[in-house]
C-alpha cells in the first residue's frame with residue numbers, strides 16, 4: 284500500500300498525531316492539506332515532547348519530505364515560529380519542508396475578526412480557537428485572500444494587500460492601517476520565501492513513482508464545514524475527499540483511508556455531543572490533565588462522552604474508511620462498566636439518519652449497550668493476547684457495530700505503546 288489518508292472520525296483530537304507519527308516512519312512524503320493552526324498535536328518521541336500546529340510531525344524522521352499544500356491556511360507568524368523552534372532543536376528543514384504557493388495566509392485582521400464575531404455571537408458563540416481560520420477561509424471564498432505565491436513577492440503583496448484592505452471597508456470593520464501590516468508581511472515573507480516550492484508537482488511525481496505518501500488529516504469528521512454539526516464546525520473540509528482536494532490530487536490516488544477514533548468521545552468548543560457524560564458520570568473519568576484531555580492549541584479542557592457507534596458509522600461512510608485505529612484504550616482501564624452508544628432516539632422514535640440539525644442533536648437520547656470493564660493496566664500490553672478478555676471484547680463489539688476492522692490500537696502516548704492488530708495498515 285502506498286497512499287494512506289489519515290482522518291479523524293469524531294470531533295478532532297482523536298489521537299491522529301501519534302498514529303501519523305508512527306506511519307510517517309515508513310512514508311517518503313507527508314502532506315498537510317487543510318485547516319490551519321487551529322489544529323495541533325503533541326508527540327512524544329525518544330522521551331521528548333513536541334507540539335505541532337502546521338508542519339507535519341513526520342518531519343522528525345530525517346528521511347521524510349513534508350508538504351503544506353494549497354488547501355491549508357497558514358498564519359505566517361506561527362509558521363515562522365514553528366520553523367524556528369524545530370530548527371533550534373536540531374532538525375534540518377532545508378529541502379524537506381515545501382510550502383505551496385497556493386496556500387492562503389491568515390493575517391492579524393483575520394484573528395481580530397474571529398474574536399469579534401465570537402464576541403458578537405455572545406451565548407451562541409462557536410467556541411472557535413480564535414486563530415482567524417473562519418475569516419481567512421471566508422476571504423478565500425470571497426476572492427479576497429492572499430496566497431503565499433504573492434505574499435513572498437513584495438511588489439505583488441503591496442498591490443494585493445492594498446486592494447484587500449480597501450475592499451474590507453465594505454464591512455465597516457475597524458480599518459486596518461496599511462503601512463505597519465505591510466512591514467510585518469514583508470518580514471514574514473522574507474523568512475518563508477526559501478521554502479516556497481511547487482509542492483503539488485512534487486506530490487504528483489511521488490505518486491506516479493509509487494512512493495509511500497501519507498496524507499495527514501486535521502480536525503475531525505464532525506467539524507467538517509458541510510457534514511459536521513453545523514454551525515459548530517471549523518471552516519474547512521475535514522473529510523478524506525477534502526484532504527485530497529486540498530492537496531490538488533484526484534480520488535483515485537488513495538489506497539487506504541485510515542479512520543482514527545478514540546475509545547470514547549471528546550469535543551472542545553461548543554455544540555452538541557450526544558453521548559456526553561452525565562453529571563454523575565464525570566467523576567468516573569477523573570482529572571482531564573491526567574487523561575491528557577486538554578487541547579494542544581488552546582489549553583481548554585475537552586468535554587467527554589461515551590463511544591458513539593452511531594456517529595462513527597456515519598463518519599466511516601462520509602470518509603470511505605477502509606480500516607481504523609483505536610486510541611487511548613488505557614484511559615478506560617479503571618472503569619467497572621463501559622457504555623457504547625448504538626443508536627439515538629428522538630421523541631421516542633429510533634433515528635435512522637444522523638440528524639442534520641443541531642437542535643435535534645441536542646435533543647436525541649442515546650441508547651447504550653453496557654459492557655464490563657477490565658480494571659487492569661492495558662498500557663503495558665504489547666500484543667492482542669496481552670489484553671484482558673473484556674478489553675478484547677470491547678474492541679470486537681466496536682468492530683461489529685461500526686463494521687470496520689481495527690488495525691492499530693494505542694494504549695499510551697509513547698510510540699512503543701502501540702499494538703498492530705493486523706498488518707495491512709502499514710505504509711510502504
Ligand code: IMP
Nearest residue numbers: 295321322410411412502516517551552
Ligand atoms: P475554528 O476552527 O477555530 O474556527 O473553531 C471551530 C470549532 O472547531 C471550535 O469548536 C473548535 O474548538 C473546533 N476545532 C478546530 N480545530 C480543532 C481541532 O484540531 N481539534 C478539536 N477541535 C477543533
